Amino acid sequence: MNTLVLSAEDKNKESAYELLKNGEIVAIPTETVYGLAANGLNVSAVKKIFEAKGRPQDNPLILHISSIDMLKEIAAYIPPIALRLADTFWPGPLTMIFPKRAVIPSETCGGLDTVAVRMPNNRFTLSLIEKCGFPLAAPSANTSGLPSPTAAKHVYEDMKGKIPLIIDGGECKFGVESTVITFENDERLRILRPGGVTAEMLREYANVVIDDGVLMKIDPDIKVLSPGMKYKHYSPKADVFILNGSTENIIAFLSDRDSSLKIAYLGYGNESLGGNIITVPYGETSEEQAEHLFSGLRMCDELECDEVYVRMPEKKGMGLAVYNRLLRSAGFRVIEL
Ligand code: TXA
Numbered sequence: 001m002n003t004l005v006l007s008a009e010d011k012n013k014e015s016a017y018e019l020l021k022n023g024e025i026v027a028i029p030t031e032t033v034y035g036l037a038a039n040g041l042n043v044s045a046v047k048k049i050f051e052a053k054g055r056p057q058d059n060p061l062i063l064h065i066s067s068i069d070m071l072k073e074i075a076a077y078i079p080p081i082a083l084r085l086a087d088t089f090w091p092g093p094l095t096m097i098f099p100k101r102a103v104i105p106s107e108t109c110g111g112l113d114t115v116a117v118r119m120p121n122n123r124f125t126l127s128l129i130e131k132c133g134f135p136l137a138a139p140s141a142n143t144s145g146l147p148s149p150t151a152a153k154h155v156y157e158d159m160k161g162k163i164p165l166i167i168d169g170g171e172c173k174f175g176v177e178s179t180v181i182t183f184e185n186d187e188r189l190r191i192l193r194p195g196g197v198t199a200e201m202l203r204e205y206a207n208v209v210i211d212d213g214v215l216m217k218i219d220p221d222i223k224v225l226s227p228g229m230k231y232k233h234y235s236p237k238a239d240v241f242i243l244n245g246s247t248e249n250i251i252a253f254l255s256d257r258d259s260s261l262k263i264a265y266l267g268y269g270n271e272s273l274g275g276n277i278i279t280v281p282y283g284e285t286s287e288e289q290a291e292h293l294f295s296g297l298r299m300c301d302e303l304e305c306d307e308v309y310v311r312m313p314e315k316k317g318m319g320l321a322v323y324n325r326l327l328r329s330a331g332f333r334v335i336e337l
């Protein structure tokens, strides 16, 4: 299959729409990461997503909508708190889980009786969904297990020959996927995956519990609230490690590494390293780190690094999302210095 790349301009909306209407997959830009989109109400279209990504069948997809009316068509019950959050954070990086209506095929939701929904904050994508009139199921547009794509060229690397069209909307603003929440009651919600709408922001509206799966390794036999938690994720080919310590100790540790290895370091930017260590852009603030994490990890593979060391992010605000992704790319290996 030939994979076409078109810019996110109005004139290209029709091409994307035609493919989606006919049950094909189109990669779309969002403010978080690129998504691999298809008609979420069409079983054969949804199956193509799982196939292109090599995604386990039990890992449910997020439905992307363009209006609250569309939410009402797919969610069997919408708690009042969800409407308040939608009012504040949609369109934006917040995914909410609802009991599903029968119109959504079980394949879309990995066999669960709930559905994850979000309204993405991207002008082209919102108007494409509106034109389609059906919700777009869209997981991140990477091959399962690899870092999520934050630029159209990353999608092309993973999906070339597997999908007919990629819409190039430039680099994604947030760089990590949306916050995923579920409602425990009308006052309490649980964060299953941290993202751009932070725990601190959500606490203004409800009591917030952060699920253990966010920062802890999950036993493969345990039933988790969000199937995505238990899979290996976001990993480049190189071995990734997290470093927790002072700049001084990090420099000492890295300069002691085997000089025959190709080593990459993602630091805050104030460390000066020499020798065989390649420094890869990461950032000082949590927002910068989120934006650069996945593209940095992909760059390490391009440079054919053997080992990648990443400086520990902060565990609050957007930093919690960075740390959650990083723990998974590093297989939970943290080196205390
Ligand atoms: O920012 C994002 O959310 C991006 C863009 C494309 O919108 N999408 C994304 O999708 O990250 P994906 O499939 O890579 O991650 C969806 C996560 C998975 O961890 C999945 O297990 C969880 O959401 N999820 C989906 N439906 C769920 C449900 N009904 N209950 C619990 N978890 C669910």
Ligand code: MG
Binding pocket: 139, 140, 148
């Ligand atoms: Mg993903």
